[in-house]
Amino acid sequence: xxxxxxxxxxxxxxxxxxxxxxxxxxxxxxxxxxxxxxxxxxxxxxxxxxxxxxxxxxxxxxxxxxxxxxxxxxxxxxxxxxxxxxxxxxxxxxxxxxxxxxxxxxxxxxxxxxxxxxxxxxxxxxxxxxxxxxxxxxxxxxxxxxxxxxxxxxxxxxxxxxxxxxxxxxxxxxxxxxxxxxxxxxxxxxxxxxxx
Amino acid sequence: xxxxxxxxxxxxxxxxxxxxxxxxxxxxxxxxxxxxxxxxxxxxxxxxxxxxxxxxxxxxxxxxxxxxxxxxxxxxxxxxxxxxxxxxxxxxxxxxxxxxxxxxxxxxxxxxxxxxxxxxxxxxxxxxxxxxxxxxxxxxxxxxxxxxxxxxxxxxxxxxxxxxxxxxxxxxxxxxxxxxxxxxxxxxxxxxxxxxxxxxxxxxxxxxxxxxxxxxxxxxxxxxxxxxxxxxxxxxxxxxxxxxxxxxxxxxxxxxxxxxxxxxxxxxxxxxxxxxx
Numbered sequence: 495x496x497x498x499x500x501x502x503x504x505x506x507x508x509x510x511x512x513x514x515x516x517x518x519x520x521x522x523x524x525x526x527x528x529x530x531x532x533x534x535x536x537x538x539x540x541x542x543x544x545x546x547x548x549x550x551x552x553x554x555x556x557x558x559x560x561x562x563x564x565x566x567x568x569x570x571x572x573x574x575x576x577x578x579x580x581x582x583x584x585x586x587x588x589x590x591x592x593x594x595x596x597x598x599x600x601x602x603x604x605x606x607x608x609x610x611x612x613x614x615x616x617x618x619x620x621x622x623x624x625x626x627x628x629x630x631x632x633x634x635x636x637x638x639x640x641x642x643x644x645x646x647x648x649x650x651x652x653x654x655x656x657x658x659x660x661x662x663x664x665x666x667x668x669x670x671x672x673x674x675x676x677x678x679x680x681x682x683x684x685x686x687x688x689x690x
Numbered sequence: 691x692x693x694x695x696x697x698x699x700x701x702x703x704x705x706x707x708x709x710x711x712x713x714x715x716x717x718x719x720x721x722x723x724x725x726x727x728x729x730x731x732x733x734x735x736x737x738x739x740x741x742x743x744x745x746x747x748x749x750x751x752x753x754x755x756x757x758x759x760x761x762x763x764x765x766x767x768x769x770x771x772x773x774x775x776x777x778x779x780x781x782x783x784x785x786x787x788x789x790x791x792x793x794x795x796x797x798x799x800x801x802x803x804x805x806x807x808x809x810x811x812x813x814x815x816x817x818x819x820x821x822x823x824x825x826x827x828x829x830x831x832x833x834x835x836x837x838x839x840x841x842x843x844x845x846x847x848x849x850x851x852x853x854x855x856x857x858x859x860x861x862x863x864x865x866x867x868x869x870x871x872x873x874x875x876x877x878x879x880x881x882x883x884x885x886x887x888x889x890x891x892x893x894x895x896x897x898x899x900x901x902x903x904x905x906x907x908x909x910x911x912x913x914x915x916x917x918x919x920x921x922x923x924x925x926x927x928x929x930x931x932x933x934x935x936x937x938x939x940x941x942x943x944x945x946x947x948x949x950x951x952x953x954x955x956x957x958x959x960x961x962x963x964x965x966x967x
Contacts, residue, residue, distance in 0.1 A: 531768060533760075533764070537756075540756065540759055541756070544751055544756070545748045545749065545750070545751060546748060548749060548751055548755070549746050549748045550743045550746050553746045554956070556914070556916050557935050557936070557937060558937040558938075559935065559937070560935065562751075562752060562755055562758075566758065566762060569759055569763075570762055570763065570766055573763050573766060573768065574766055574768055575768070575769045576768075577769075585737075587744065588737060588740035588741075588744070589740070591744050592736060592739060592740045595739075595743050596708060599708065602956070628744075631741070632741070632745055635741045635742070635744070635745050636745045639742070639745060650742065653707045653709045654707050655956070656955065656956050657707075657709070659704075659709050659711055660704050660711075661711065665951070666951070666959070675700040675703075676700060678703050678707075678709075679699055679700045679703045682735060685741055686737075686738050688741075689741060
């Protein structure tokens, strides 16, 4: 049996660069193509965001296999129902990482997904479609996180990457509940300062 | 929680990270349904939260991840209405009279049409029943496949266990308490290639109900400790952790044990009560 390379009737091998020209599409055009059933567009979408989603899930779960499961579930969900994300809701990258974090926390805690996270909205000022703009902003955010007082950083990391509730954080750190809440709010304000 | 009209910003910040207790979360959700101001504030909080997530250093995907996704995508149908296009409606062309179909004689031809329709209905009923039977058979096969998958997974675990216990490349590490007597002692057998780990301990001190021991794999290269299982001692002070979910290919510099809350933690809480390398 001749192999695919020698058989003139064999189908074209699927290009990882998108035979439908999807590689250079912006996010909205990509989602439209996915809505039309474009598997190449979905592959491009996966290539564009899978590392980011996987990395967030891995940071929470510390388990490659579980992080992969979370990542696959999210992208298959986008494939099944691309309408679940609406560009009017803001940054697609921002939406994806929050979904990834929430699903990973759910997995960590072995509980059923809580809120319908697909329905949340990010402000339109958060559209980070341009890679350079995103890189610069993320560098500023990393510096802001590194510059946080230790107790604020601990509170944010316990809440965000371990999924602890405010009372669990208070118990773990031995701090009053009100103090924990204030520290988290102050940490988020420091981050907000860098993006506005 | 609310200052009369709106939710406190601190609670919205916690809500954005799902860090409120369930009852508090439900109260915030109910308020958000009716308050555009708080929804806007929450959107800003979520933007901040998303940036925290995006600062996580990006890791390479494991080998084969893209191919697995492509294979799953090829087998997954999109929801109805996603890829289908609506059939265009027929629009009469202006200026032309509508086409009228000739009135058919109701006798012989009408009877024939009814016969065809009845036959089509009978075929549809048969196909529907046949489809129902096929679906039942498919469901039964799915169950068998699921059972076989569970058995295959168990066989794989047993093989990993045997490899870890017998392989000359498996690392043997003994852990002892760093201070005090009597001496709790632990022994870890770890095979980095497969991530297989067996840990047994004895003379462990008892813990209160709300606490647990947690085992940690400390990788070489200064990377963050990896949770390697929770365990509580039995009445004799013994415990074991067998094949916890660990990533493959991680070289271990050391192992450690800490005391954590009952549900465990993803970062160790000092002090380390047992360690070994």
